[in-house]
Amino acid sequence: MDWRRFGFIALIILVLIGVVVMVGATQVSPTVIVVSMLATTISVATPLTLGALSGIYCERAGVVNIGIEGMMLASAFFGWFGAIYLNTILKVAPMPSLLLGVVAAILTGGLLGLLHAVLSVTYKVDQIIGGTVINILAIGITGFLNRQLFFEKGSIFGGEVPHAPGVLPRFHIPLLADLPLVGRVFEQQPIAVSAVVLVLVTHFVLFYTRWGLRTRAVGEHPRAADTVGINVARMRYANVIIGGLIAGLAGAYFTLESVPSFEPLMTNGRGFISLAAMIFGNWSPFGAWASALVFGAAQALQINLQFFREQIPPQWAFLQQAYIVGLVPYLLTMVILTGIIGKTTPPAADGQPYEK
């Protein structure tokens, strides 16, 4: 992803917001619309950005990871469970409980990353199957434990969903949060901020450090990497585990930052959309971030579609049905991104086990 394209995508997001402002200006003040749309954009984009970064670490090293969805779901659950357990049973204060919950989520992701690495690097199981195993495992385990721990009589929480310690609090980002009008957008929660920080860090790691060079080498041409003395298996293990840790952080977003509760299947396909963002972003951190933001903006547009009601002629009224409205962000994202990004190229050895 070059800077020109990134700038272009930023422009498109602004255009989307501008359209809503224009249409909605008669009913709501522009500032309110801009702030609320930016806020939605960022919060929708947060787990997608993290999921895409997770995919980037794995696939840049040559391991396809379609298990990100499952990693997020399992982490969302265990992060949530950890925080509640600490807070209600061990009587830890809410804030440390939440933070330790985030740690639990990250570790859950890391463990599943390790599982994926064992399957795909050591046992050379088809990577799509490995990822599917993780997805199914996550759905099963979280569904089962959720029922057992929270809804069965005689469980540790006594069959009642305990009061949650809340969500991670917002904090002011110095300077930015003091801006007039849009300053509110920069009062953010920690996971949303860390997603942006991780985009920068990942870009730096991948393209400026020894680790990144070696990671990309094993994803492009593992044999060439092997002939210069790089341990392909070790590099792949490490990157898939890092990917898992980041997917774990994405999972924490759902139960510890967005809403203070867990529901079965609550990730709702976000892991797969992350992979789409990674692909649209051509396996680069900034590209993936931009794609996630476009999706977020499209979602923000959808939420504000009510403003368009009056503009719709009566014979098109069926467009207001929920399932059609629900399609809007997906269609919009697809049209915008395929139009701008064009052809993308995965790492050459993506998905191929390395045989000596």
Add this chain to the structure above:
Amino acid sequence: MTNDQMTHEMSLVLQTKGITKRFPGVLANDHVDFDLYKGEIHALLGENGAGKTTLMNIIYGLYRPDAGAIFLDGRPVDIRSSKDAIAHGIGMVHQHFMLIPVFTVAENIMLGSETVRGLMLDQRSVAARVRELSHQYGLDVDPDAYVRDLPVGVQQRVEIVKALYREADILILDEPTAVLTPQEVEDLFKVIRALADRGKSVIFITHKLKEVFAVADRITVMRDGRVVGTVRPQETNEAQLAAMMVGREVILKVEKGPAHPGEEVLRVENLHVFDDRGVETVRGVSFFVRAGEVLGIAGVQGNGQTELVEALTGLRQPHSGKVVMLEHDVTGKSPRSIIETGMAHIPEDRQRYGLVLPFPVTDNLVLCTYYLPPFARSGMLNHEAIDENSRELVRKFDVRTPSPYVPVSKLSGGNQQKVIVARELSRPIKLLIANQPTRGLDVGSIEYIHKVIVRMRDAGCGVLLVSAELDEIMALSDRIAVMYKGQIMDTLSADEATREQLGLLMAGVKEEQDAIAGQ
């Protein structure tokens, strides 16, 4: 012998004793003893599948030997990985390059031996060191260029710089000249000599006997996994080396009688073809091939031959012009419909266009005919017929394979080529298009393929031979067309054409006939 040479002779830098390596069904190395002196250029010759690459991979730590030992400077060493080999000062340029196309030259060179400043890669010091090495050995490379944009000759220089960057004292070059143009080969030899002069030792694998005499100090010949002998170039000649390699006399000269051309099988009219980047690489080519003759297309690689052949065989859509095969207009038709008119194709890139590498030999042998009886019956494959076919062809074409059921990727390069030749020539054909049919093959296999081409010609098949080897073109063709920058410079009768004349045409110089006559 000068004093200096004497001291070189004295110090043995590398020695292998009794190296043995077995793959399922093949003994690739059988008690191999090999040695290398300081400052020596040691050529390693041998048939396809003789075990040369296997031996080098063992020395470079990519394979573990089943038995035997490696000594460096007289001390036994245990080389467990390429990392160990690099640490011991061994560098290798592989038969198939080990470069990452999307990385820059500098990134490829530093990979695995990076210098860092804090957390960041130190690109600048790498580029400086690369420039220094390029200058020192005459290896011109631009550290900031992307490898995917470089011609193979330059990629090879990158590989050599990569080894020197790691301070290799022993440099292994596995078939470095197979894909180079004659000029690039000359340049490479200069580099190799410069390396040897500075005390580096070079192992040089090739199939081309002329090259051995041009650079080698000593020559070791392998056959069937064993060392047949080590000789000095002064003590031997091409015929003797060929016989050592193959284990019998090889006829290096092609024997063929005069051609008896019949009717026209292929006619190409004013063909224009563009390559993938949209450059017009075939610019108005017209020629014909008759039954019972060989038309050779000579020319330095990259003058449009690849795109020409792709357009003829249906792999690439021509922009304009006409291709007529036995009265059928086949311009832009699908490969299958062209094949069905009786065209056979031995492609230039055998691994990409000739074979399905993970498929067994059996299936690769019916890739053009699997849907026809007897191989298919009412939409189902008839495995008995397919197996029977492969047993027969493996025997007839002497394909060396542990069994017809192994994936064709496990065969040595030469034997992969034989699988293609067997498939293409085993059905009724009217025209054979052979593009670089002997690239990477040993003298025995070349002799064999040349014989087959002459036999096809004598049986009344038309042959279009595209080759960058002038010797091959001159030995087989009845008429020779020279291609330069997408056009045919001239078509000569093979009896009249001289090496010099062809060489000039290949360089784009068209002699003024009258000017010569006037002198």
